[in-house]
Amino acid sequence: xxxxxxxxxxxxxxxxxxxxxxxxxxxxxxxxxxxxxxxxxxxxxxxxxxxxxxxxxxxxxxxxxxxxxxxxxxxxxxxxxxxxxxxxxxxxxxxxxxxxxxxxxxxxxxxxxxxxxxxxxxxxxxxxxxxxxxxxxxxxxxxxxxxxxxxxxxxxxxxxxxxxxxxxxxxxxxxxxxxxxxxxxxxxxxxxxxxxxxxxxxxxxxxxxxxxxxxxxxxxxxxxxxxxxxx
Amino acid sequence: xxxxxxxxxxxxxxxxxxxxxxxxxxxxxxxxxxxxxxxxxxxxxxxxxxxxxxxxxxxxxxxxxxxxxxxxxxxxxxxxxxxxxxxxxxxxxxxxxxxxxxxxxxxxxxxxxxxxxxxxxxxxxxxxxxxxxxxxxxxxxxxxxxxxxxxxxxxxxxxxxxxxxxxxxxxxxxxxxxxxxxxxxxxxxxxxxxxxxxxxxxxxxxxxxxxxxxxxxxxxxxxxxxxxxxx
DNA sequence: TTATGAATTATGTATAGACATATTAGGCGA
DNA sequence: TCGCCTAATATGTCTATACATAATTCATAA
Numbered sequence: 042x043x044x045x046x047x048x049x050x051x052x053x054x055x056x057x058x059x060x061x062x063x064x065x066x067x068x069x070x071x072x073x074x075x076x077x078x079x080x081x082x083x084x085x086x087x088x089x090x091x092x093x094x095x096x097x098x099x100x101x102x103x104x105x106x107x108x109x110x111x112x113x114x115x116x117x118x119x120x121x122x123x124x125x126x127x128x129x130x131x132x133x134x135x136x137x138x139x140x141x142x143x144x145x146x147x148x149x150x151x152x153x154x155x156x157x158x159x160x161x162x163x164x165x166x167x168x169x170x171x172x173x174x175x176x177x178x179x180x181x182x183x184x185x186x187x188x189x190x191x192x193x194x195x196x197x198x199x200x201x202x203x204x205x206x207x208x209x210x211x212x213x214x215x216x217x218x219x220x221x222x223x224x225x226x227x228x229x230x231x232x233x234x235x236x237x238x239x240x241x242x243x244x245x246x247x248x249x250x251x252x253x254x255x256x257x258x259x260x261x262x263x264x265x266x267x268x269x270x271x272x
Numbered sequence: 273x274x275x276x277x278x279x280x281x282x283x284x285x286x287x288x289x290x291x292x293x294x295x296x297x298x299x300x301x302x303x304x305x306x307x308x309x310x311x312x313x314x315x316x317x318x319x320x321x322x323x324x325x326x327x328x329x330x331x332x333x334x335x336x337x338x339x340x341x342x343x344x345x346x347x348x349x350x351x352x353x354x355x356x357x358x359x360x361x362x363x364x365x366x367x368x369x370x371x372x373x374x375x376x377x378x379x380x381x382x383x384x385x386x387x388x389x390x391x392x393x394x395x396x397x398x399x400x401x402x403x404x405x406x407x408x409x410x411x412x413x414x415x416x417x418x419x420x421x422x423x424x425x426x427x428x429x430x431x432x433x434x435x436x437x438x439x440x441x442x443x444x445x446x447x448x449x450x451x452x453x454x455x456x457x458x459x460x461x462x463x464x465x466x467x468x469x470x471x472x473x474x475x476x477x478x479x480x481x482x483x484x485x486x487x488x489x490x491x492x493x494x495x496x497x498x499x500x501x502x503x
Numbered sequence: 504t505t506a507t508g509a510a511t512t513a514t515g516t517a518t519a520g521a522c523a524t525a526t527t528a529g530g531c532g533a
Numbered sequence: 534t535c536g537c538c539t540a541a542t543a544t545g546t547c548t549a550t551a552c553a554t555a556a557t558t559c560a561t562a563a
Contacts, residue, residue, distance in 0.1 A: 044545080044546060044547090045546080045547075046546080046547085070512095070513065070514090071513070071514070072513085080547075080548085081547065081548045081549065082514095082548095082549090083547070083548070083549085084546085084547060084548080086514080086515080086516095087546090087547090089514095090515095091322070091325070094322070100513085100514060100515090101513085101514080101555085101556080102512080102513055102514045102515080102554065102555040102556055102557095103511085103512055103513055103514080103555065103556040103557055103558095104512095104513075104514090104555095104556070104557085105513065105514085106513090106514085214496075215495050215496070216447055216469070216495060216496040217469060217491060217494070217495035217496075218449035218450075218467040218468055218469035218470075218489070218491030219449075219467050219491055219492070220466075220467045220491075234465060234467075235451075235467075236449040236450050236451045236465075236466075236467035236468065236491065237449055237467065238447070238448060238449035238469075239449075258449070260448060260449025260450055260451075260467065261448075261450070263448070264446050264447060264448035265445075265446070265447040265448075275515080275516060275517090276516080276517075277516080277517085301542090301543065301544090302543070302544070303543085311517080311518090312517065312518050312519065313518095313519090313544095314517070314518070314519085315516085315517060315518080317544080317545080317546095318516090318517090320544095321545095331543085331544065331545090332525085332526075332543085332544080333524070333525040333526055333527095333542085333543055333544045333545080334525065334526035334527055334528095334541085334542055334543050334544080335525095335526070335527080335542095335543075335544095336543065336544085337543090337544085504563100505562100505563085506561100506562085506563075507560105507561085507562075507563090508559100508560090508561085508562095509558100509559090509560085509561095510557105510558085510559080510560095511556100511557080511558075511559095512555100512556085512557080512558095513554100513555090513556090513557105514553100514554085514555085514556105515552105515553075515554070515555095516551100516552090516553075516554095517550105517551085517552085517553100518549105518550080518551080518552105519548105519549095519550090520547105520548085520549090521546100521547085521548080522545105522546085522547085522548105523544100523545075523546075523547100524543100524544085524545075524546100525542100525543090525544085525545095526541100526542085526543090526544100527540100527541085527542080527543105528539100528540080528541080528542095529538105529539090529540080529541095530537105530538090530539085530540095531536105531537085531538085531539095532535105532536095532537090532538100533534105533535090533536085533537100
């Protein structure tokens with residue numbers, strides 16, 4: 042049998058991760074949870090404290106307990122937000138949409154993402170101070186993120202938009218070095234064969250896939266930084 | 273003023289991170305800590321529970337509380353252990369020492385590591401099934417790891433040895449793509465200009481620097497995998 | 504009208520006590 | 534000697550209570 046405080050914690054965490062509770066929403070007061078689960082305040086507190094320390098919720102005296110906004114800082118390599126990183130170092134950021142297509146999943150890669158559902162396929166370029174920095178090819182699972190269909194990605198990059206809108210629970214990055222080729226080399230204004238940093242990333246919310254993206258960076262102009270503290 | 277339970281937790285965590293308490297050592301029983309800090313058992317328990325959940329200690333009824341062994345699995349990109357990864361995928365691993373030097377720190381990079389103390393400078397090659405996979409240049413701070421002086425690195429790679437011997441608390445990785453050049457290209461048997469994956473890593477124990485390493489991988493043969501769960 | 508201060512409210516920390524559970528040590532009988 | 538039962542022991546969970554702290558509301562006084 043699971044301890045009471047852990048059941049309460051899991052319930053709330055699931056509501057947040059599933060999206061039933063959105064950032065900014067208020068979680069019931071401790072005395073409300075006491076009544077709801079028929080437990081003492083110490084037990085409710087023991088359930089909420091780890092969620093607070095884990096950064097999932099925010100607690101304010103007199104005001105109550107609220108769902109936190111997803112953390113967007115991350116020097117750490119969880120999900121690099123290119124737009125954020127470029128503006129953070131004082132350069133001007135711009136995203137240019139190269140292609141846009143909405144269709145049923147019809148390749149292995151697309152079916153891995155969306156089963157037999159619909160997929161949004163985009164390509165685009167990230168600019169830092171008018172210089173092309175990264176070429177990106179992205180697939181978005183429209184089952185998981187239906188709102189994506191009505192967003193204008195000529196104005197904002199899909200990665201930046203997704204980070205703010207969809208909470209993710211799991212990411213996998215594959216990082217490799219590859220020579221610049223064909224269209225990608227042209228877009229990045231690099232000679233064929235120039236060393237590029239390639240990041241292939243897949244994200245999940247729970248067991249549901251959200252997006253698949255390949256980003257190709259000019260190897261000389263960009264480096265990933267991953268910083269870790271031992272748990 | 274810091275809460276009591278946090279002071280107790282910090283004290284114990286510091287003793288573990290500094291090496292004063294080693295893996296396997298027993299931490300005082302709850303009733304001993306009660307007396308030592310003049311607090312109730314709930315407070316001691318509140319101090320120890322997060323250390324348990326964080327994997328730093330292990331608690332067994334009747335037996336007591338013990339310092340955990342450091343986790344060495346890590347699909348995650350904390351500290352990739354090349355030897356471990358190669359053998360894990362069924363290939364034969366070999367390390368070849370190319371150069372070995374022991375001297376006082378005399379470059380900026382070496383002084384950043386060891387101040388005015390002594391440094392062990394190594395270069396070597398990692399082989400996967402007789403094929404060179406990575407070239408590595410490593411500096412070890414002998415103030416932090418004096419035992420390194422008496423280890424035979426022709427037989428085992430310094431990275432693998434360090435992981436087992438020295439507990440680290442913090443790592444910073446910089447990952448970039450660069451063309452193969454000069455000696456490095458020769459050692460890896462690559463043409464000049466081939467895309468390589470370069471990892472620059474610095475590790476700390478507390479505020480003390482342990483090692484600095486640059487690893488250059490054949491971009492086509494190696495990829496880093498970084499997998500994350502949202503906290 | 505504005506500044507001040509007191510009451511209210513929700514969380515933060517800590518206590519003492521109680522019972523539960525897992526594990527081990529020791530004693531007892533076959 | 535071996536197996537089994539029971540004691541003892543350390544951690545696990547939970548309650549009821551108390552006082553502290555931060556933030557807000559609201560009444561009161563200048």
